Amino acid sequence: MTDATMTAPAQAKKKPAGRPSTVALLFNNTLATVGLVIVALICLTALAAPFLPLPDPDVTAPANRLMPVFSDDHLLGTDHLGRDLLSRLIWGTRVSLAVGLSATVIAAFFGSLLGLVAGYAGGRVDTLIMRGIDMVMAFPYILLALAIVAVLGPGLLNALYAIALVNIPFFARNIRGITLGLSRREFVDAAKLAGKSPPQILFIEILPNVLPVIVITMSTTVGWMVLETAGLSFLGLGAQPPQADLGSMLGEGRKILFTAPHVSIIPGLMIFALVMSINLLGDGIRDILDPRLRAGSLSRPVARTKVIRDPKDIPPPSIEPGVLDIRDMRTEFQIGGSVYKAVGGVDLHLKKGECLGIIGESGSGKSVTAMSVMGLVPTPPGRIVGGAAYLNGEDLFGASDKRVRDLRGGSVAYVFQDPLSTLHPLFTVGDQLLEAIQAHQPLRGPKAKEKAIELLSLVRIPNAPERLAAYPHELSGGMRQRVCIAMALANDAKVLIADEPTTALDVTVQSQILTLMNGLRRERNAAILFITHDFGVVSAICDRVAVMYAGRIVETGTTAELMENPQHPYTAKLIDCVPVLGQPERRTDAIEGRPPVVNNLPDGCAFADRCPRVQAVCRTGQIDLEMANETRGVRCLFPMNMEPRDVKTS
Amino acid sequence: MSKHPETASGTLLSISDVERVFGGERKLFGGQTPAVHAVQNISLDVRKGETLGVVGESGCGKSTLARLIVGLDSPTGGTIHFDGEDLSELAKTDRRTLARKVQYVFQDPVASLNPRKTIQTILEAPLKHLTKLNKEGRKKRLEELLGAVNLAPEFLERYPHEFSGGQAQRIGIARALAAGPELIVLDEPVSALDVSVQAQVLNLLDDLKNRFGLTYIFISHDLSVVESVSDHVAVMYFGRLAELGPARDIFAKPMHPYTDLLMRSAPAPGRHDLLAEDASAELPDPYNPPPGCAFSARCAYRTEKCLANRPSANETVGCNASHFAACYHPLASA
Numbered sequence: 015m016t017d018a019t020m021t022a023p024a025q026a027k028k029k030p031a032g033r034p035s036t037v038a039l040l041f042n043n044t045l046a047t048v049g050l051v052i053v054a055l056i057c058l059t060a061l062a063a064p065f066l067p068l069p070d071p072d073v074t075a076p077a078n079r080l081m082p083v084f085s086d087d088h089l090l091g092t093d094h095l096g097r098d099l100l101s102r103l104i105w106g107t108r109v110s111l112a113v114g115l116s117a118t119v120i121a122a123f124f125g126s127l128l129g130l131v132a133g134y135a136g137g138r139v140d141t142l143i144m145r146g147i148d149m150v151m152a153f154p155y156i157l158l159a160l161a162i163v164a165v166l167g168p169g170l171l172n173a174l175y176a177i178a179l180v181n182i183p184f185f186a187r188n189i190r191g192i193t194l195g196l197s198r199r200e201f202v203d204a205a206k207l208a209g210k211s212p213p214q215i216l217f218i219e220i221l222p223n224v225l226p227v228i229v230i231t232m233s234t235t236v237g238w239m240v241l242e243t244a245g246l247s248f249l250g251l252g253a254q255p256p257q258a259d260l261g262s263m264l265g266e267g268r269k270i271l272f273t274a275p276h277v278s279i280i281p282g283l284m285i286f287a288l289v290m291s292i293n294l295l296g297d298g299i300r301d302i303l304d305p306r307l308r309a310g311s312l313s314r315p316v317a318r319t320k321v322i323r324d325p326k327d328i329p330p331p332s333i334e335p336g337v338l339d340i341r342d343m344r345t346e347f348q349i350g351g352s353v354y355k356a357v358g359g360v361d362l363h364l365k366k367g368e369c370l371g372i373i374g375e376s377g378s379g380k381s382v383t384a385m386s387v388m389g390l391v392p393t394p395p396g397r398i399v400g401g402a403a404y405l406n407g408e409d410l411f412g413a414s415d416k417r418v419r420d421l422r423g424g425s426v427a428y429v430f431q432d433p434l435s436t437l438h439p440l441f442t443v444g445d446q447l448l449e450a451i452q453a454h455q456p457l458r459g460p461k462a463k464e465k466a467i468e469l470l471s472l473v474r475i476p477n478a479p480e481r482l483a484a485y486p487h488e489l490s491g492g493m494r495q496r497v498c499i500a501m502a503l504a505n506d507a508k509v510l511i512a513d514e515p516t517t518a519l520d521v522t523v524q525s526q527i528l529t530l531m532n533g534l535r536r537e538r539n540a541a542i543l544f545i546t547h548d549f550g551v552v553s554a555i556c557d558r559v560a561v562m563y564a565g566r567i568v569e570t571g572t573t574a575e576l577m578e579n580p581q582h583p584y585t586a587k588l589i590d591c592v593p594v595l596g597q598p599e600r601r602t603d604a605i606e607g608r609p610p611v612v613n614n615l616p617d618g619c620a621f622a623d624r625c626p627r628v629q630a631v632c633r634t635g636q637i638d639l640e641m642a643n644e645t646r647g648v649r650c651l652f653p654m655n656m657e658p659r660d661v662k663t664s
Numbered sequence: 665m666s667k668h669p670e671t672a673s674g675t676l677l678s679i680s681d682v683e684r685v686f687g688g689e690r691k692l693f694g695g696q697t698p699a700v701h702a703v704q705n706i707s708l709d710v711r712k713g714e715t716l717g718v719v720g721e722s723g724c725g726k727s728t729l730a731r732l733i734v735g736l737d738s739p740t741g742g743t744i745h746f747d748g749e750d751l752s753e754l755a756k757t758d759r760r761t762l763a764r765k766v767q768y769v770f771q772d773p774v775a776s777l778n779p780r781k782t783i784q785t786i787l788e789a790p791l792k793h794l795t796k797l798n799k800e801g802r803k804k805r806l807e808e809l810l811g812a813v814n815l816a817p818e819f820l821e822r823y824p825h826e827f828s829g830g831q832a833q834r835i836g837i838a839r840a841l842a843a844g845p846e847l848i849v850l851d852e853p854v855s856a857l858d859v860s861v862q863a864q865v866l867n868l869l870d871d872l873k874n875r876f877g878l879t880y881i882f883i884s885h886d887l888s889v890v891e892s893v894s895d896h897v898a899v900m901y902f903g904r905l906a907e908l909g910p911a912r913d914i915f916a917k918p919m920h921p922y923t924d925l926l927m928r929s930a931p932a933p934g935r936h937d938l939l940a941e942d943a944s945a946e947l948p949d950p951y952n953p954p955p956g957c958a959f960s961a962r963c964a965y966r967t968e969k970c971l972a973n974r975p976s977a978n979e980t981v982g983c984n985a986s987h988f989a990a991c992y993h994p995l996a997s998a
Contacts, residue, residue, distance in 0.1 A: 204836075209792075222780040521931075522925060548931065550935065608828055
């Protein structure tokens with residue numbers, strides 16, 4: 015639906031310098047940074063243990079037993095055998111960390127391998143592996159670990175094996191799910207057709223895509239593994255005396271918890287600090303590697319697009335009365351260090367019952383224009399930096415959040431491209447319609463249901479009362495889009511903003527939906543802002559058209575005028591490259607090149623680089639949208655079929 | 665329609681009576697999972713050097729047919745012969761030989777490229793596995809390929825997300841061309857692209873076909889695109905052929921009411937009067953297919969006969985002997 019917002023981050027990737035790096039993102043997250051610092055400190059201390067001036071952790075000195083914290087020579091005191099607690103703590107941490115990390119690596123390796131094979135092979139192999147994994151999971155983990163240690167005998171290494179084995183299912187299940195999804199992707203089919211063998215596909219094509227998930231799972235399980243190691247040692251099944259380990263220290267201190275609490279509290283605190291910081295760091299790493307969070311900063315989008323405009327510079331409404339009146343609207347995306355001017359000063363106005371089409375290539379800013387009107391552009395990274403949108407004279411960008419919420423789905427309603435992702439999959443069509451109605455009207459019970467049925471009949475859905483109980487997946491694409499239109503009409507919308515509502519539909523269904531929308535706007539006298547990339551669709555439904563290019567309107571006029579006599583070379587080219595049924599020879603020339611990236615627009619005309627009529631003067635200054643009359647206008651110095659403008663060549 | 669591929673001269677691909685059923689497996693405790701016929705009783709020939717257009721709405725089985733032809737899936741009934749060889753057998757025993765002859769271009773150009781591989785790695789894969797070229801030869805071939813699809817050589821070092829849809833589709837086409845195939849199946853190659861880019865890609869495909877003597881199977885839901893590229897057209901509905909014939913005949917004189925409906929629903933610049941059916945016009949339930957003609961529920965010309973019996977694929981023959989329609993009451997039957 016928002017092709018422009020989708021392409022903006024994609025384009026941003028071309029300039030890695032403009033995007034926050036992984037490390038910068040991590041430091042952006044305070045908790046993760048704290049975690050990182052603590053983990054780093056603990057690890058460094060543990061690594062440096064042999065070089066630190068510490069007494070031997072295993073040497074007993076019964077004379078100095080149970081010395082309190084801060085005694086001379088023993089900063090953290092001594093335990094029941096007179097061993098130095100600080101020394102034991104550092105050496106113990108070393109052991110716990112080593113065991114936890116190796117267990118994680120072993121579990122990750124085997125778990126991922128099993129998951130990859132099960133997910134890719136599918137069928138019997140999958141069933142066999144996953145049922146085995148299920149059996150491991152069916153035991154309480156500590157019981158299983160106990161059983162393993164009981165068979166292998168107590169000892170740190172055996173505890174390590176037990177913990178690794180117990181954690182294999184976590185990795186296997188996670189990775190299998192991801193692999194299953196990936197192995198149905200088209201690039202895997204493409205690799206098959208490129209002659210790759212299944213192992214090559216699995217390890218060369220799929221594994222690199224799974225790797226971030228493995229790292230995420232590892233970073234979130236290390237803490238857990240350290241805890242489990244401590245648990246087994248606490249029970250006396252891990253580290254054997256006299257070796258120090260956080261769990262065994264805790265176990266030894268437990269017996270004298272009341273007489274000498276510091277012996278158990280100190281390793282307890284260490285376990286807490288270690289696991290907590292690892293988990294904080296793990297969560298931070300997960301957030302960074304999550305592709306959805308990579309595009310921008312880690313903050314959550316807010317309910318409404320931020321408006322930052324100069325209060326002295328708000329354009330007044332146009333003189334002609336209209337339902338929706340957009341004046342010089344500008345929307346930008348701030349991604350990393352660069353600013354993408356997705357909408358660079360758009361004027362549009364819609365009269366009652368009128369259908370205005372916005373047409374343009376993907377990335378031209380047509381969707382962002384539509385989303386900006388009701389503040390639906392996500393902030394960050396988007397923001398409205400200028401202009402105004404008047405709904406019946408009321409400035410929408412200046413209205414309160416509550417007012418905008420009332421208007422959304424009320425006076426102004428949206429219909430999006432993909433009805434399957436617009437409708438909630440877990441609620442019936444009836445529930446969602448009722449919600450749309452009750453958000454704005456005080457209708458309850460049977461009255462509301464009646465209204466819902468009335469709406470479904472309005473969009474010509476057969477058997478409306480029965481269809482209320484249907485879930486979105488039970489309806490065809492065309493029916494789902496009808497439901498979306500019914501929801502948009504639930505509260506007598508004055509303006510319907512339809513963002514490519516028929517692009518995902520088959521031609522036969524598309525013509526049904528177009529006919530329906532055309533009929534409804536006549537019946538209800540609602541205005542439609544219709545966004546599309548298809549001139550055929552424009553011809554079928556729109557009264558007027560505005561052609562957008564690189565965030566600006568380059569030509570506007572009534573549909574008939576614009577189609578018969580396009581003035582901007584871009585419009586003419588765009589119409590020319592549409593294949594028409596019955597004219598198989600028509601496809602002659604395409605528009606070479608690509609639209610400019612909107613973070614670095616050239617001076618003058620943005621289309622100059624692709625234009626066959628370009629002259630030197632086109633690349634300088636600002637070219638205005640010159641209106642010949644109320645509806646007709648073109649942003650071109652040398653429009654087609656017209657006298658060229660007086661160009662001041664200075 | 666020839667059932668014997670050997671007899672028809674110049675036939676590259678011969679599909680006879682192909683069927684693909686999904687589901688229908690035995691369950692653990694008896695009974696069967698519900699079965700869906702994605703593709704049924706399809707028979708058609710593709711001659712060397714021509715373009716066969718396949719049209720139909722979503723869910724009509726055109727993509728399933730495409731996957732059968734490139735060997736990504738095997739039919740549950742019927743045979744597909746490529747140059748006289750059993751294609752589905754070849755797909756099982758020697759996928760690489762098949763991949764050298766038949767290639768595929770995907771609908772979603774970006775999704776068909778592995779996001780974590782550079783274009784160089786992606787384009788080198790088929791050269792490495794399907795050809796005997798050495799490192800030098802591969803490098804030369806890569807340059808040729810990029811030149812053929814009008815991409816600059818510096819693109820080789822980039823990753824798929826850095827490309828626009830049109831560029832990504834050129835890479836997809838270059839990959840399909842890499843091993844020098846004879847037949848390319850294009851599954852909706854332009855439907856994810858902007859119209860301006862669509863024309864570029866269509867022109868490129870035309871050019872490549874002439875240059876390398878390729879045969880295309882061009883699948884699309886857009887009739888105007890299919891009309892502009894195809895020599896023959898197959899219209900599919902609900903897993904079966906509704907109409908098959910030379911493109912010129914089908915678009916000038918459609919015989920099946922469904923073809924006619926598709927043509928009259930297509931929007932075009934300057935066209936205001938779109939035909940719109942009733943909302944009740946829906947595809948039949950695939951788990952419970954109607955006994956007669958699948959289109960009968962939407963057809964204005966249906967009779968008792970249509971509801972009770974299913975017309976065969978060549979029920980009606982048009983003025984051109986290679987024009988068939990699966991209809992008892994064809995339009996303009998001459």
